[in-house]
Amino acid sequence: MKRFSAISVVREALRGNSAWPRQWRSPEPKPRYDVVIVGGGGHGLATAFYLADRYGVRNVAVLEKGWIGGGNTGRNTTIIRSNYLFDESARMYEHALKLWEGLSRQLNYNVMYSARGVLMLAHNIHDVQSFKRHVHANRLNGIDNEWLSPQECKEYCPPLNVGGEMRYPILGGALQRRGGTARHDAVAWGYARAADALGVDIIENCEVTGIRRAVSGGVEGLETTRGFIRAGKVGVVAAGNTSVVMNMAGVRLPLESFPLQALVSEPVKPAFPCVVMSNTIHAYISQSDKGEMVIGAGTDAYTSYSQRGALHIANHTLDAICELAPMFRRLRMLRNWGGVVDVTPDRSPIVAKTSVPGLYLNCGWGTGGFKATPGSGDLFAFTIAKDEAHPINAPFTIERFREGVMIDEAAAAAVAH
Amino acid sequence: MLLIKCPFCGPRPEIEFAYGGQAHIERPKDPMSLDDEAWAEYLYIRNNTRGVHSERWRHINGCARFFNVRRDTISDEILVTYKVGEAPDAVPEKDRPTKGGAVR
Amino acid sequence: MKYRLSSGGQVDRSKPLRFSFDGKGYSGFAGDTLASALIANGVHLVGRSFKYHRPRGFMSAGSDEPNALVGVGDDEARYTPNLRATQVELFDGLVAESQNRWPSLSLDFGGANDALSRFLTAGFYYKTFMWPAAAWKRLYEPMIRRAAGLGRAPTAADADRYTQLYSHCDVLIVGAGPAGLAAALAAGRSGAKTIVCDEQDRMGGTLLSEREAIIDGLPAADWLARTLQELGSLSNVTLLPRTTAFGWYPHNFLGLSERVTDHLGRKEGNLPRERMWQVRAKEVVLATGAIERPLVFPDNDRPGIMMAEAARTYLNRYGAVPGSRAVVFTACDSAYRAALELKGAGVHIAAIADVRPAPEGPWVERARAAGIDVRPSTLVTATHGRLHISHADLASEGASSSETVPCDLLLMSGGFTPSVHLFSQSRGKLGYDEALKSYIPQKSVENERSVGGCRGLFDLGASIADGFGGGLGAVRGAGGTPVTEQKIPVFVQSFGQDGFIGALNGKSRRRAWVDFQNDVTVKDIELATREGFRSIEHVKRYTTTGMATDQGKTSNMNALGIVSHALDLPVPKVGLTTFRPPYTPVTFGSFAGQSRGKLFDPVRQTSIHDWAAEHGAVFEDVSLWKRAHYFPRQGEDMHAAVRRECAAVRNSVGIFDATTLGKIEVVGKDAAEFMNRMYTNAWTKLEPGRLRYGLMLREDGFITDDGVVGRMATDRFHVTTTTGGAARVLALMEDYLQTEWSDLDVWLTSTTEQWAVIALQGPNARKVLEPLVEGIDLSREAMPHMSVREGRICGVPTRLFRVSFTGELGFEINVPMGYGRGVWEAIYAAGKPFDITPYGTETMHVLRAEKGYIIVGQETDGTVTPDDVGLAWAVGKTKKDFVGKRSLARPAMTRDDRKQLVGLLTVDPKVVLEEGAQIVVDPREPVPMTMIGHVTSSYWSAALGRSVALALVRGGRARIGKRLHVPMAAGNIEVEVVTPVFYDTEGKRLDG
CATH class of the missing domain: 3.30.70.1400 (Aminomethyltransferase beta-barrel domains)
Known part of the structure; x- marks a missing residue:
């Protein structure tokens, strides 16, 4: 791997930028791998990287039906935070956040992790109670999260409409200063490049069409559009298509796939200093390095794989944004797109072994998977390499639904009396 | 915004409806006789079909009735809507949504 | 040099308009755009590019403009950044400024980036700025952010308003160029309910700058006028100029953005600035035309280099002359027409450099006959001029030497790209047309048809015929009866279908721009492919080509061509980036519409609301409802008011509006x-x-x-x-x-909306109520706790509940909603002798917490079972089934270490715990601590003279009598676990 640095940028530029090598190879699939990861998104590529880097498994392939990072990795609003309520979630996302903080240097790829702070706004008394519960739980878990008064919210994020005429005025907010954003594409590319350098084969345009199981029941390999690939172990990380892939192994899941929209404005000079989320009026916003306001909201109502959503969802997202920051009313939407998110009954992920020996599953991140990318990859790699869950992802089994152990962050912010 | 044909009221925009999830999942007659696995299957396991999906919608801002829809989840095209208890194939062709434009 | 013709075009020379650009005053005419007016003033330098801050001028005359972005508005509450000068209609007093430059447009320090461009290639930022780690946040990122962005966001709240409307029609026609107008004639005459929208201020599309064509026996301009008049006279046809169809959503649902007032300057009346039309069309006819492609050659981005068709538009439509001495660089015939028309207006055409080896046909002949120097197989190999083009180097293909030709205008044309954006959004299937070097519609998925230029028909006659036929087909598709096919004869010199995509003279060391706004050059795209970015989506994301505010309208096909060449793959194998809404940027306010301020969500108010407001209530939002939170008297804060309200209920009687239940x-x-x-x-x-x-x-x-x-x-x-x-x-x-x-x-x-509910609570409740009630015996014996009677109160029918959520003797009086306030006031008056006190939700919460009554959503959070909150008694043990029963038997639901509702008493009675505070066994445990529960409700209890709290605690009932800890930031709070009933534990007061 040719190291990236200011020096290499200058040196190569002086040579006409003609000697930069490929960031990752485009190999033909080998007949057999120790581990095959299905899905070349951020989570899948991270899994491959950590398998090779931390757990000594280097005969690894990542199969991607399109181009890497082309699913939710390249479609999300890149919010990173770890101030979750329940211990299980908090540990999971904090594990990821710690990895984010050193990721650019670990991968030698600037993923532009920007700790701009994530401010979650409260608009009614129930929100205040709920967010304070988060703040207290986070503090005892060693996770930064602090309560800001409306005026402190305004000082932290000057465009906010505090004290103006709002249907649901801002009553305060919970701020995680270490939270922020990152450059989503770079995460996929950085992991791909680093994994490739460790010998991982990243195989694009290779769609899995079947999961072959041995007589014993265990996984034998994968039928793909580029032929059969034998695999010691298979990890499925195919957000948006998890049910489809797992059906090939005869595994049915507690999952539904919904469209999730996001949009950006035309780029403007720096005007919004942090990430602001408002669950009550359904919108979130940050400004990208490029200057675009990056905006998202909740899912559409119905399950769909169409990767597009309805106009009225965008309307309701932007009316909320215009309430929060009325000076942005004259900004213009530049691009609006949709992704497909897998949602579990408790909206928490599954990172676990399955009932099929040698088949591992990482799915169900819903609308919040990007922030977990490094942690999810690391824990999933651990689970695959050791054939057992890491203590952090141990609670995130499929069986929890049978037993009734829900990790329900959304329900914990239930409707007020 | 989808255009959904309520079998009772006719075609209406999606915002008049509430989505009701996968159709034809019958609540077990005697839930207590089910083991945990079977109960979890009823509660949580869904086809999540990529393709033609049978699902429930409710015309909540209209007649308030539940009905069933067959929709292609890749294109969002609605193939047929039918009443609870009705067989989808029984819906006459003329009462189905028109499909597709010019083919060149 | 005079840059405005004395006659011709569609500007109104009798209406001069004053405007300013970067503080300097100019004048133009009614009918001008900011772009045409600046060109008529000889101004070409209007902007700076995103990365290298290159000086830029007008490249196009329409919505595809990548360079000429300006900020418009002298009033911060109406300032709009990033507008295309080519779309800004001139009005008197317009104030515009250039963007992304400092200190001035002509002297921009950011231009230093240009000299460093070889270090700033595609994706360079992914490779550096990583050391030292802390510098990213403090130094590098702020630097990058300051450099990025184009215009600036306004700092004041928008003063304008926006509106939305829904519409249904038989036929929606997008684009009112020749094909769209022909379709409109067909649909309109057939009686179909038709909407025609066009993004420009005038309908007509290319006909607005057409000089030669004869349509149906009339000059194009006259046919256009006659057609618009006919369409305007049809009551079944709605014409929407200044209206962009920006997005196609499933089931023939389209979003249209109409710009209503921006062109009027100072607003008059109460018109909205924009209207968003949401149209459900039975059939859609796309007549969105085509966009001329730039040629990608060295130094192709200087001010004065523009599309050949744009120059025609400035000349023919606005009478604005974009230069005096032009070089034309083309890969197709249409630029010859531009050259001839400019020559006719007095512009010297220095040469036509044609990339084709042997251009021929009528247009080439006409150019030669007019004495224009036509040079086959000739490329522009470089251009010169700091702020405006001054020379172009022309060389025969393969030749080592070039000729430097002075010029102040360079016209380019690489052919036309059909605008398939909406078609693609509709999920229609595209196919690559090798001759056109473009993707064109192949198979519709929705009820749609594309006509004219947007499906590759560039001949005017063919386009009009196609449009008319498409209109008829749409009428048929919508279930109407079309009029008979009608031939509209068109006489016009047609063009071939030549075009070029990709880089010309790719070996040059000079940079050739592909995406002008984002400063993506051929070298960037080649670098990306060299680094392994092979999917066109990867190339786009790595180089940012096609991601600027023009969304690649002028650049996407050239980028595809370059990638195709670099990878030695046919274009269709490279793939195509997805077209996404909106077609052109649409104002946020337009999406938000009327949903703003008080109208953001409906407000639900009870019939007693106004009384509460008149009596000083502070309200809280609970779902859509406004509920009285507390009733402060002069000088009281919430705590004081709540203490007083609580005491009133415990000691005498309180009145509470429970209508929202x-x-x-x-x-x-x-x-x-x-x-x-x-x-x-x-x-x-x-x-x-x-x-x-x-x-x-x-x-x-x-x-x-x-x-x-x-x-x-x-x-x-x-x-x-x-x-x-x-x-x-x-x-x-x-x-x-x-x-x-x-x-x-x-x-x-x-x-819910039928009953107003008045809760009357306290030991004197019966005394207050009794005189007002007819037909109900309120006595303890006749009407015990948890009973309901029907009768009358104040003459009004009532369902009277004897019930208590306070622990006191209580009634809930249901009366028809309209009588709510009347009955409330009667009770209030009757209660005066008992000092009846209105109370709000906060007091209600305190009183019920003193009794250990739960509130769903506060004691419960979606993960709580009946037994968890001590409500096992409410579960029918003998029932065979009820919703949720089977789930309660799951292993995790029956464990005895579940979190259970308990009471907490702080060891120091004056300390009120914070709701949401976490509970631990060992306060000395290092972080992360083992949390066993949290405080769900916590109040100062006036009745008990101490604080009380409810909590969910793991295995809580077994811990009753034990001490636990609530570690706060300011220090630890010790608590005792108790049963969750603090007041009147025997419940005697209920029967008062």
Whole structure:
């Protein structure tokens, strides 16, 4: 791997930028791998990287039906935070956040992790109670999260409409200063490049069409559009298509796939200093390095794989944004797109072994998977390499639904009396 | 915004409806006789079909009735809507949504 | 040099308009755009590019413009950044400024980036800025952010308003160029309800700058006028100029953005700035035309280099002359027409450099005949001029030497790219046309047809015929009866279909721009492919080509061509980036529409709301409702008011508006059976006239709602729900009733809006109420706790509940909503001798917490079972089934270390715990600490003279009597675990 640095940028530029090598190879699939990861998104590529880097498994392939990072990795609003309520979630996302903080240097790829702070706004008394519960739980878990008064919210994020005429005025907010954003594409590319350098084969345009199981029941390999690939172990990380892939192994899941929209404005000079989320009026916003306001909201109502959503969802997202920051009313939407998110009954992920020996599953991140990318990859790699869950992802089994152990962050912010 | 044909009221925009999830999942007659696995299957396991999906919608801002829809989840095209208890194939062709434009 | 023709075009020379650009005053005419007016003033330098801050001029004359972005507005509340000067209609007093430059447009320090461009290639930022780690946040990122962005966001709230409307039509025609107008004639004459929209201020498209064509025996301009007049006279046709169809959503649903007032300058009247039309069309005719492609050659980005068709538009439509001495660089015939027309207006055409080896045909002949120097196989190999082009180097292909030709204008044309954006958004299938070097529509998916230029028909006659036929087809598709096919004769010199995509003279060391706004050059794209970015989506994302505010309208096909060449793959193998809405940027305010301020969400108010407001209530939002939170008197804060209100209820009587509680009338022969199945409780034996606390679970076993239910008759229940849960509960009931138990004879009716509910609570409640009530014996014996009677109060029919959520003697008086305030005031008056006190939700919360009554959503959070909160008594043990019963038997639901509701008393009685605070066993444990629960409710109890709290604690009931700890940031708080009833533990006061 040719190291990236200011020096290499200058040196190569002086040579006409003609000697930069490929960031990752485009190999033909080998007949057999120790581990095959299905899905070349951020989570899948991270899994491959950590398998090779931390757990000594280097005969690894990542199969991607399109181009890497082309699913939710390249479609999300890149919010990173770890101030979750329940211990299980908090540990999971904090594990990821710690990895984010050193990721650019670990991968030698600037993923532009920007700790701009994530401010979650409260608009009614129930929100205040709920967010304070988060703040207290986070503090005892060693996770930064602090309560800001409306005026402190305004000082932290000057465009906010505090004290103006709002249907649901801002009553305060919970701020995680270490939270922020990152450059989503770079995460996929950085992991791909680093994994490739460790010998991982990243195989694009290779769609899995079947999961072959041995007589014993265990996984034998994968039928793909580029032929059969034998695999010691298979990890499925195919957000948006998890049910489809797992059906090939005869595994049915507690999952539904919904469209999730996001949009950006035309780029403007720096005007919004942090990430602001408002669950009550359904919108979130940050400004990208490029200057675009990056905006998202909740899912559409119905399950769909169409990767597009309805106009009225965008309307309701932007009316909320215009309430929060009325000076942005004259900004213009530049691009609006949709992704497909897998949602579990408790909206928490599954990172676990399955009932099929040698088949591992990482799915169900819903609308919040990007922030977990490094942690999810690391824990999933651990689970695959050791054939057992890491203590952090141990609670995130499929069986929890049978037993009734829900990790329900959304329900914990239930409707007020 | 989808255009959904309520079998009772006719075609209406999606915002008049509430989505009701996968159709034809019958609540077990005697839930207590089910083991945990079977109960979890009823509660949580869904086809999540990529393709033609049978699902429930409710015309909540209209007649308030539940009905069933067959929709292609890749294109969002609605193939047929039918009443609870009705067989989808029984819906006459003329009462189905028109499909597709010019083919060149 | 005069840059404005003295006649011709569609500007109104009798209406001069003043405007300013970067502080300098200019004048133009009515009908001008900012771009045409600046060109008519000889101004070409209008902007700076994103990365290298290259000086830029006008490249196009339409919505595809990548360079000429300006900020418009002299008033911060109406300032708009990033507008294309080519679309800004001139008005008197318009103030515009250039962007992304400092200190000035002509002297921009950011231009230093240009000299460093070789270090700033595609994706360079992914490779550096990583050391030292802390510098990213403090130094590099702020630097990058300051450099990025184009215009600046306004700093004041927008003063304008926006509106939205829905519309339905038989035929929606997008684009009012020749094909679209022909389609409109066909649809309009057939009587179809037709909407025609066009993004420009005038309809006509290319006809607006057409000089030669004869259509139906008339010059193009006259045919256009006649056609618009005819369409305008048809009542079934709606013409929407200045209206961009920006997005196609499933099922023939399109979003249209109409710009209503921007072109008027200072606003008059109360018109909205923009209207968003949401149109459901039975059929859509796309007549969106085509966009001329730039040629990608060295130094192709200087001011004065523009599209050949743009120059024609400036000249023919606006009478604005974009230069005096032009070089034309082309790969197709149409630029010859531009050259001839410019020459006719007095512009010297220095040469036509044609990339084709042997250009021929009528247009080439006409150019030669006019004495223009036509040079086949000739490329522009470089251009010169700092702020405006001054020379172009021309060389025969393959030649080593070039000729430097002076010029102040360079026209380019690489052919035309059909605008398939909306077609692609509709999920129609595109196919690559090798001759056109473009993608064109192949198969429609929705009820749609593309006509004219947007499907590759560039000949005017063919386009008009196609449009008319498409209009007829759409009428047929919409179920109408089309008029007969009509031939519209068109006489015009047609063009071939030549075009070019990719890089010309790719070996040059000079940079050639592909995406002008984002400063993506051929070298960047080649670098990306060299680094392994092979999918066109990767190339786009790595280089940012096609991601600027023009969304690649002029650059995408060239980028594809370059990638195709670099990878040695045919274009269709490289792939195509997805077209996404909006077609051109659309104002946020337009999406938000009227949903703003008070109108953001409906406000629900009870009939007693105004009384509460008049009596100084502070309100809180609970779902859509406004509820009185507390009633402060002069000088009281919330705590003081709540202490006083609590004392009043405990000592005498308080009055509370409980109208917002959800109410559902459950009626029918099988009503009791239905209630048995929906609620955990048993209902069969509940006698008419009695009340029961009802608890509802979701099928997964967790509490979703609760409320008091009255049995009004054997077949009739009056169900109440939480304020926020009303809709959820009714939906859940309807779901089971309609889809699982449709055999039950039960009817459900929401009666939330039908009943006003007045809670009268306190030891004197009966005394206050008694004189007002007719036909009901309120005595303890006749009407015990948890009973309901029907009768009259103040002459009004009432359902009178004897019920308490305070622990005191209490009544809830249901009266028809319209009588709410009247009855409330009568009770209030009757209560005066007892110092009756109105109280709000906060006091209600304190009083019920003192009694250990839960609030769903506060003690419960969607993960709580009945037993967790001590409500096992409300679960019918003998019932075979109810919603949620099976789930309660799952392993994790029955564990005894679940979190259970307990009371907490702080060891220091003056300390009030914070709601949400976490509970631990060992306060000395290092972080992360083991949390065993949290405080759900916590108040100062005036009645007890100390604080009280409710909490969910792991294995809590077994810890009663033990000490636990609540570690706060400011220090640890020690608490004792107690049963969750603090006041009147024996419940005697209920029977007061």
